[in-house]
Amino acid sequence: xxxxxxxxxxxxxxxxxxxxxxxxFLALSACTGAADxxxxxxxxxxxxxxxxxxxxxxxxxxxxGASGSPTxxxxxxxGTGEVTVQCNGISPGPIPLVRxxxxxxxxxxVRDLLGDxxxxxxxxxxxxxxxxxTFGNDxxxxxxxPLAIADYQVVAEGIAARATADSTALGKLDSCAxxxxxxxxxxxxxxxxxxxxxSAYRRVLTSAEVxxxxxxxxxxxxxxTTVTFGSGVAAMIExxxxxxxxxxxxxxxxxxxGNPAVQRVTGREMATRLSYFFWQTMPDAKLFQAADSGxxxxxxxxxxxxxxxxxxxxxHQMVAFFFDNLLPIADLNGLTRNAALFPxxxxxxxxxxxxxxxxxLEYEIYENTTQxxxxxxxxxSWQAILTSPYTFVNEAxxxxxxxxxxxxxxxxxxxxxxKVELNTNQRLGLLxxxxxxxxxxxxxxxxxxxxxxxxxxNLMCKNLSVPTGLAIKAPDPYSGKxxxxxxxxxxxxxxxxxxxxxxxxxGFPFENYDAVGLYRTxxxxxxxxxxxxxxxxxxxxxxxxxVPGSAQNGIELVKLLATSPDIGACFxxxxxxxxxxxxxxxxxxxxxxxxxxxxxxxxxxLQQFAKTGFKVKDLLLAMTQSDGFLYRSAQ
Numbered sequence: 107x108x109x110x111x112x113x114x115x116x117x118x119x120x121x122x123x124x125x126x127x128x129x130x131f132l133a134l135s136a137c138t139g140a141a142d143x144x145x146x147x148x149x150x151x152x153x154x155x156x157x158x159x160x161x162x163x164x165x166x167x168x169x170x171g172a173s174g175s176p177t178x179x180x181x182x183x184x185g186t187g188e189v190t191v192q193c194n195g196i197s198p199g200p201i202p203l204v205r206x207x208x209x210x211x212x213x214x215x216v217r218d219l220l221g222d223x224x225x226x227x228x229x230x231x232x233x234x235x236x237x238x239x240t241f242g243n244d245x246x247x248x249x250x251x252p253l254a255i256a257d258y259q260v261v262a263e264g265i266a267a268r269a270t271a272d273s274t275a276l277g278k279l280d281s282c283a284x285x286x287x288x289x290x291x292x293x294x295x296x297x298x299x300x301x302x303x304x305s306a307y308r309r310v311l312t313s314a315e316v317x318x319x320x321x322x323x324x325x326x327x328x329x330x331t332t333v334t335f336g337s338g339v340a341a342m343i344e345x346x347x348x349x350x351x352x353x354x355x356x357x358x359x360x361x362x363x364g365n366p367a368v369q370r371v372t373g374r375e376m377a378t379r380l381s382y383f384f385w386q387t388m389p390d391a392k393l394f395q396a397a398d399s400g401x402x403x404x405x406x407x408x409x410x411x412x413x414x415x416x417x418x419x420x421x422h423q424m425v426a427f428f429f430d431n432l433l434p435i436a437d438l439n440g441l442t443r444n445a446a447l448f449p450x451x452x453x454x455x456x457x458x459x460x461x462x463x464x465x466x467l468e469y470e471i472y473e474n475t476t477q478x479x480x481x482x483x484x485x486x487s488w489q490a491i492l493t494s495p496y497t498f499v500n501e502a503x504x505x506x507x508x509x510x511x512x513x514x515x516x517x518x519x520x521x522x523x524x525k526v527e528l529n530t531n532q533r534l535g536l537l538x539x540x541x542x543x544x545x546x547x548x549x550x551x552x553x554x555x556x557x558x559x560x561x562x563x564n565l566m567c568k569n570l571s572v573p574t575g576l577a578i579k580a581p582d583p584y585s586g587k588x589x590x591x592x593x594x595x596x597x598x599x600x601x602x603x604x605x606x607x608x609x610x611x612x613g614f615p616f617e618n619y620d621a622v623g624l625y626r627t628x629x630x631x632x633x634x635x636x637x638x639x640x641x642x643x644x645x646x647x648x649x650x651x652x653v654p655g656s657a658q659n660g661i662e663l664v665k666l667l668a669t670s671p672d673i674g675a676c677f678x679x680x681x682x683x684x685x686x687x688x689x690x691x692x693x694x695x696x697x698x699x700x701x702x703x704x705x706x707x708x709x710x711x712l713q714q715f716a717k718t719g720f721k722v723k724d725l726l727l728a729m730t731q732s733d734g735f736l737y738r739s740a741q
């Protein structure tokens with residue numbers, strides 16, 4: 107039986123609209139900012155780069171640097187020079203006391219807690235996720251607005267109603283609800299409060315906390331003789347879902363003997379760290395058991411569980427989420443183009459391009475064990491992904507690209523994505539795929555600045571941003587026959603040239619791919635005055651900052667990029683931002699005698715990453731052995 111509108115109002119009054127929780131909710135939020143300290147917009151402490159929605163030039167993490175250098179150096183966040191860091195003690199960096207669940211984590215957690223697969227977090231305000239970094243999880247910037255708090259209440263009501271809709275739903279909460287009598291209702295409510303609450307809060311509840319939840323049930327049950335057991339349990343679930351212990355990942359840590367400045371993260375807190383890193387959701391029963399048995403209290407125990415979780419298919423979704431945000435692929439199905447100019451483009455092709463990218467990543471990271479012929483890069487490595495001589499397409503995408511993009515004799519039939527060899531004179535690796543080249547284009551005309559900006563910021567972490575006070579606009583599309591001519595005007599403007607001398611050489615080599623990612627050797631251009639059409643050969647030459655040699659096209663450019671130390675360092679740094687759920691403190695302005703708090707985390711991780719041949723899975727495991735993952739600073 108549903109509660110009437112007047113009873114719902116009374117229920118919210120009884121819960122105080124969870125007002126009894128809001129002071130804690132707000133206080134915990136204040137801790138996130140205090141713990142992490144201030145950040146500089148677009149500066150060295152900032153989160154990760156602009157993703158698919160960005161302009162390719164903007165807020166970013168600090169620079170990457172010498173990967174795995176035997177002298178223990180890393181490039182300073184400004185990208186100019188190196189700083190030697192002696193890492194003798196434990197240095198976790200500015201770990202926040204609490205982290206609020208992102209929308210993605212919220213949906214996954216509700217799914218695993220209550221079996222709700224409706225993605226209810228889609229009803230939350232966009233501001234719920236941090237806008238400071240690509241992954242929406244910067245703890246220092248998760249501010250609870252009144253709108254967000256109201257949204258959490260509305261969403262919780264819907265979830266609770268679905269979880270208690272009928273006797274079948276109630277029985278899934280606990281078997282006691284399947285055989286209720288008047289005498290057992292109260293004890294069953296307490297059982298649900300204890301078991302479900304422990305899962306929701308990701309720790310064992312105190313008796314006082316169970317009493318509080320049961321009191322919510324009791325108060326709502328007493329509102330009217332028509333209020334059912336299910337209504338009382340729904341109110342209890344609604345309270346759980348709005349509690350800070352559910353919405354936030356709270357960590358206290360365990361004191362370290364002889365080191366009062368550092369606390370070890372153990373038990374269920376470590377289980378929670380691992381689970382939200384590898385699975386983006388709450389720990390399962392086995393992980394809770396491992397935590398309660400002390401298996402997560404040592405580095406070795408953490409690594410053993412991390413290996414199991416990485417081997418679990420659930421980790422594939424986490425990796426896909428990371429790349430959906432790092433790369434410009436999430437919105438490809440919504441990409442629009444002029445139908446007269448690009449008649450073969452469609453939303454389904456955009457969706458297929460996204461699937462192509464994600465399948466290539468999944469295969470190379472999780473499945474491939476064979477080094478590509480002639481490649482110096484280990485299978486499963488970031489560099490192997492960047493220079494992969496194969497991809498995955500279905501029949502529709504194969505036809506869209508055209509047979510000339512693939513090895514001679516290649517054919518693909520059906521909807522399944524099939525591994526195919528590329529024609530490596532036209533495409534090689536991740537960055538030459540349609541999903542990346544089209545995703546980095548926002549109009550019917552390709553932009554070497556956006557494409558180059560994406561590489562230099564998202565993949566090299568150079569932190570270039572648009573100069574303040576300038577009215578930036580794209581060049582007139584009729585000012586030249588090719589993009590190189592049109593965008594070349596930057597070089598004649600001193601205020602622009604300093605950045606564009608770095609960006610443009612990374613963008614022009616991708617001009618062999620048009621606004622929908624199709625390969626071309628000439629750019630079609632129509633003179634607006636004479637209506638004469640020109641097909642001008644494309645000059646796709648360029649180069650990579652800090653790497654000797656030049657590239658004549660995108661194929662040669664990706665090979666150069668794979669040798670850049672910035673590529674491996676930035677990739678590891680992006681994973682640190684994602685895995686730690688915060689901005690990195692890498693500002694070197696204080697000088698070499700005062701290393702930034704995250705210097706040792708980054709340095710150690712880069713060394714381990716390099717030792718494994720830059721294999722992605724090994725990087726993820728190494729993350730769990732870093733000080734930033736195993737410890738937290740004492741507050």
